[in-house]
Amino acid sequence: MSADHPYPVREVSALVASWINRLGEAWVEGEITQLKLRRQSYYSYFSLRDLAETVSLQVTCPSRLLAEGTITEGTRVIVHGNFALYKGNGSLSLLAKDIRQAGLGELLARLERLRQQLAAEGLFDTELKRPLPYLPRNIGLITGRNSAAERDVLSVAHSRWPEAHFTVRYATVQGARCVPEVVEQLRLLDADPSVDVIIIARGGGSMEDLLPFSDETLVRAVSRATTPVVSAIGHEPDIPLLDYVADLRAATPTDAAKKVVPDVVSERSHIRDLRARNAQALRQWVRRESALVESFTSRPVMASPVTLIEQRLQETERAREELYRQMTLFLANEDNRIATATTQLTALGPIHTLARGYSIVQIQHPDGTTVVLNSIKDASPGSQLRVRATDGVVNAAVLGTQPCPSSSSSKAQVR
Known part of the structure; x- marks a missing residue:
């Protein structure tokens, strides 16, 4: 085909529809929004929104599948059906044949499989954990606007160290917008060279509310960050996958503030204790060295250094006198021996004969x-x-x- 011989719209719709029909059946997970329940009609309609991205898919399903009333706006479901293209306006929809509400057991099983997959890739290795700075210059905080988590982190941190400085970034902390917003704020803080550590904080909630913090996209974004990340999601029983990949896990936002910011009172007390211990150690060292010097100076050789020299001079003089005496005796003996030999030689010599x-x-x-x-x-x-x-x-x-x-x-x- 060309500009001179274009496709009619009907043929394009037919071609696209034929390709979509080849996709066959599929299972799709998402959250129900814009539910239009028509009990008197055979079909009802709703949008299936992605759990991590702002993407949705139109779903057409038999009204009987929604008649029980357990599936409402915001329910997380798994839909089984075929994809279809409505030729009238070219919109794509999913023709549902079965709808299942995502149960807690199934969610836990899926999260466990994802955890094992990421662990096998090495994202949770302890060798990758970066140490937190002792006293960060600037702390990045990602949390909900006007949330209790924000108040807990800031109040506890400033009570422990009044000069603590924060750069707060707000994001939605549940629902479909949570993951993209948290990932974006994480990217901005990680790119800021003045930020020494990043805290991702959210208060407690149901497992469904905390599911975004187990999202694969968020976990991988944290693993790529070059700034140390502290996870402070929920309360002690809550362990999202973010806790495994973070450089440090805090049980609560309050606990995160305590682990990131040192306590000025405790540090001052520790400094006073170190100074006292240092002074005590210095005094003990001085006393020990003074005793050592005193022991040296009390020895005779140090009390009267000339005595040793005089003793050596006396020994040298005695040795010199003994040497002189021995040499004199040796020479006298040799003179006697020579005289005796001379006498004998003279007596035996021819002159005497x-x-x-x-x-x-x-x-x-x-x-x-x-x-x-x-x-x-x-x-x-x-x-x-x-x-x-x-x-x-x-x-x-x-x-x-x-x-x-x-x-x-x-x-x-x-x-």
């Missing part, structure tokens, strides 16, 4: 060397002799040799 009338006879070789004459065999006739006496040397020659008279001796006389 010569003094007793003996002489030393040596053979003098032509090259001038001399050898002591020990045997007549070494002195052939004509050999030059060198005879040393006590007072000089006599040069002589061998005229002949004559053996000694003793037959067993090899000694000889030389003439």
